[in-house]
Amino acid sequence: MIKKTLLVSLLTLAVGFTAMADKGMWLPSLISSRMKDMRSKGFRLTSEDIYSINKASLKDAVVLFDGGCTGEIVSPEGLLLTNHHCGYDAIQSLSAVEHDYLTDGFWAMSRGEELPCKGLQVAILVRMEEVTDRLAAGEKAEAIIAAAEAEGTGYSAAIEQMYYGNQQFLFVYKVFRDVRLVGTPPSSIGKFGGDTDNWIWPRHTGDFSVFRIYSSPDNEPAAYSPQNVPYRPARHFEISTAGVREGDFTMIYGFPGNTQEYITSDAVDYIADVADPVCIALRTERLDIIRAAQQSDAKVRIQYAAKHASIANAWKKWQGEVLGIKRLGTADKKRAYEQRFAAENPDKAFLLDSLHAAYLRNTTPYYTRTLFIETLRAIELPQIVRFAMTAKDKERAAAVADNFYKNYDASIDRAIARRMVAEFLRLAPEGTVPEALSQLIARHGGAEAYVDYLYDHSRFTSPEGFSTDTATDDAAAELIGAMAPLYDLSARYAYRNLSNVPDIERWYRPYVKALMEWDTDRAFFPDANLTLRVAYGKVAGYDYADGVYHRPQTSLEGIIEKDNPEIYDYDIPQSLRDIYASKQYGRWGVEIDGRRTVPACFIATNHTTGGNSGSPVIDGRGRLIGINFDRTWLSTMSDVEFDEEICRNIAVDIRYVLFTIDRVGGAGYLLDEMTLR
Ligand code: ARG
Ligand code: ASP
Numbered sequence: 234m235i236k237k238t239l240l241v242s243l244l245t246l247a248v249g250f251t252a253m254a255d256k257g258m259w260l261p262s263l264i265s266s267r268m269k270d271m272r273s274k275g276f277r278l279t280s281e282d283i284y285s286i287n288k289a290s291l292k293d294a295v296v297l298f299d300g301g302c303t304g305e306i307v308s309p310e311g312l313l314l315t316n317h318h319c320g321y322d323a324i325q326s327l328s329a330v331e332h333d334y335l336t337d338g339f340w341a342m343s344r345g346e347e348l349p350c351k352g353l354q355v356a357i358l359v360r361m362e363e364v365t366d367r368l369a370a371g372e373k374a375e376a377i378i379a380a381a382e383a384e385g386t387g388y389s390a391a392i393e394q395m396y397y398g399n400q401q402f403l404f405v406y407k408v409f410r411d412v413r414l415v416g417t418p419p420s421s422i423g424k425f426g427g428d429t430d431n432w433i434w435p436r437h438t439g440d441f442s443v444f445r446i447y448s449s450p451d452n453e454p455a456a457y458s459p460q461n462v463p464y465r466p467a468r469h470f471e472i473s474t475a476g477v478r479e480g481d482f483t484m485i486y487g488f489p490g491n492t493q494e495y496i497t498s499d500a501v502d503y504i505a506d507v508a509d510p511v512c513i514a515l516r517t518e519r520l521d522i523i524r525a526a527q528q529s530d531a532k533v534r535i536q537y538a539a540k541h542a543s544i545a546n547a548w549k550k551w552q553g554e555v556l557g558i559k560r561l562g563t564a565d566k567k568r569a570y571e572q573r574f575a576a577e578n579p580d581k582a583f584l585l586d587s588l589h590a591a592y593l594r595n596t597t598p599y600y601t602r603t604l605f606i607e608t609l610r611a612i613e614l615p616q617i618v619r620f621a622m623t624a625k626d627k628e629r630a631a632a633v634a635d636n637f638y639k640n641y642d643a644s645i646d647r648a649i650a651r652r653m654v655a656e657f658l659r660l661a662p663e664g665t666v667p668e669a670l671s672q673l674i675a676r677h678g679g680a681e682a683y684v685d686y687l688y689d690h691s692r693f694t695s696p697e698g699f700s701t702d703t704a705t706d707d708a709a710a711e712l713i714g715a716m717a718p719l720y721d722l723s724a725r726y727a728y729r730n731l732s733n734v735p736d737i738e739r740w741y742r743p744y745v746k747a748l749m750e751w752d753t754d755r756a757f758f759p760d761a762n763l764t765l766r767v768a769y770g771k772v773a774g775y776d777y778a779d780g781v782y783h784r785p786q787t788s789l790e791g792i793i794e795k796d797n798p799e800i801y802d803y804d805i806p807q808s809l810r811d812i813y814a815s816k817q818y819g820r821w822g823v824e825i826d827g828r829r830t831v832p833a834c835f836i837a838t839n840h841t842t843g844g845n846s847g848s849p850v851i852d853g854r855g856r857l858i859g860i861n862f863d864r865t866w867l868s869t870m871s872d873v874e875f876d877e878e879i880c881r882n883i884a885v886d887i888r889y890v891l892f893t894i895d896r897v898g899g900a901g902y903l904l905d906e907m908t909l910r
Contacts, residue, residue: 255770275482303487305849311464315847317423320442338419387454395759397741411447427802473856487848489761498567557870621704643694669715770838821892859884
């Protein structure tokens with residue numbers, strides 16, 4: 234491999250241009266600095282096509298979906314694609330026993346059948362601009378934000394830090410609050426493979442769902458109203474049905490949430506040796522309890538499906554992350570890098586000492602917060618009682634409670650509480666267990682006895698007992714009071730990562746600035762922080778293990794191979810079996826490996842992270858070729874170290890999306906408003 238890379242770089246040097254690595258998540262307003270590299274890799278458009286404040290550009294078709302995912306507009310009438318797992322909450326809220334859209338799927342057969350989703354929002358970026366100088370000149374952040382929000386209907390603005398505060402950017406969004414469900418495949422397609430296949434390649438998940446943005450008749454954001462009309466976007470994505478080949482250019486346009494590219498070896502050690510292992514172990518206990526209950530009770534299986542998926546998602550990722558960090562020797566590489574920095578910048582070496590000292594000061598409280606969240610705060614009963622204690626609007630509280638109890642089983646929660654209270658006491662660093670909490674538990678004869686007392690006496694274990702009036706004298710209120718210092722600590726340390734605790738971060742500001750001046754060959758990109766980014770690369774397989782190459786495309790053949798009515802995660806809908814048997818693929822049948830079949834998923838070298846789910850994957854002409862939804866097992870450490878050779882993002886092939894809408898959903902009419910090329 235090394236030899237090959239050397240040869241390639243010698244060759245490219247000979248023609249006068251060295252292709253840069255595919256690593257990085259770039260700010261769209263500054264993308265012109267990457268254009269030469271992007272064009273050399275197959276991008277055919279201009280930076281103005283990606284981001285412009287003067288004309289419609291691709292950014293007008295990308296949305297922040299529900300505050301944590303990405304989505305893309307694919308028609309002049311506000312039709313929106315995202316992942317099934319991003320639409321999951323909305324789909325679950327709209328489901329009931331009589332119409333279970335998670336199990337059966339849902340397809341609106343006309344605009345009138347599209348279902349409003351309470352509380353679901355999407356945000357479109359209006360513009361972004363650097364405000365570092367304005368802030369340095371003394372302008373107040375609040376004033377800049379307020380002025381931006383006054384610019385238009387439904388505007389929302391925020392100032393975000395890049396490079397640990399070396400740069401500040403203003404982001405102005407238009408927020409739409411009338412978003413309706415248009416369609417979703419059944420979970421047996423949208424979540425095919427479930428938690429078994431999650432973070433794994435080869436993959437066969439049809440992880441997509443379809444929504445529509447509605448606006449007021451004058452095309453502005455508005456609260457839900459039957460008078461609202463489909464939003465007319467400045468730009469929508471054209472769709473390419475041409476398919477992908479290994480080596481093709483790909484670009485991801487979306488909202489990555491969190492990477493830690495520049496952290497020091499101390500922070501890597503914290504992740505791989507402390508935080509991840511503890512969190513994994515605690516979640517293993519929780520998942521074991523939930524899984525056992527799910528296996529013995531069909532109702533519980535549905536009730537806890539979303540909870541299980543979200544607990545298991547990070548749990549599984551952390552396991553891969555630890556393996557990846559160890560495999561790459563990330564902490565040792567960072568230590569060597571830090572030594573080199575210190576040796577070559579003796580006047581700045583103190584920055585590393587200051588960082589080290591800051592970690593020593595802040596790791597214990599930050600760890601305690603993490604531990605609290607994964608143990609005591611993972612118990613649901615005190616959470617719902619605490620909510621009732623502080624709820625101001627009774628009607629809204631009743632609605633929240635309805636939703637809560639729909640998916641709550643007090644015996645599971647009790648079993649989890651027995652374990653989590655004991656684990657908190659066992660693992661809490663010295664001096665971090667509140668006195669009142671120790672006393673409360675001791676008074677009842679220990680963790681398990683106390684938890685049994687609590688669940689025997691609290692009224693809030695069932696929906697009938699829920700009330701905003703009685704919460705303060707419920708049995709759980711005493712526990713909530715005893716946990717007050719922990720709630721307080723967790724509010725004070727509510728930062729994205731340990732390294733973002735201000736007492737640490739203030740040293741990263743000069744450190745990263747010094748790195749940028751010193752390490753001039755390194756391509757610095759600002760860490761992900763849920764702001765809009767561009768990542769680009771190519772469709773590519775990878776060496777999975779000795780002698781095992783993973784090719785970049787999967788198909789319906791693999792879905793059928795996995796299909797098994799006995800295994801919940803692999804039980805596809807009968808309609809898909811029938812289509813396979815009859816080979817009635819219509820226009821979606823293509824030749825793959827000499828067989829006529831339907832494409833399913835593909836992988837590429839794009840640098841992505843959580844929040845990139847639902848992101849448009851586009852080709853060199855800006856056309857949609859897939860929807861991003863995951864990374865491969867060997868990529869799970871990429872938030873800390875992105876390994877070019879190995880890291881791959883996973884997308885559902887747009888042709889599988891269209892096939893499913895058309896052939897499985899019978900909603901082919903939706904394709905008429907799209908622009909297919
Ligand atoms: N791993 C993907 C992401 O981080 C998809 C998660 C949803 N799917 C699941 N089976 N839990 O969010
Ligand atoms: N599945 C992730 C998401 O939901 C994407 C990833 O972590 O690669 O955003």
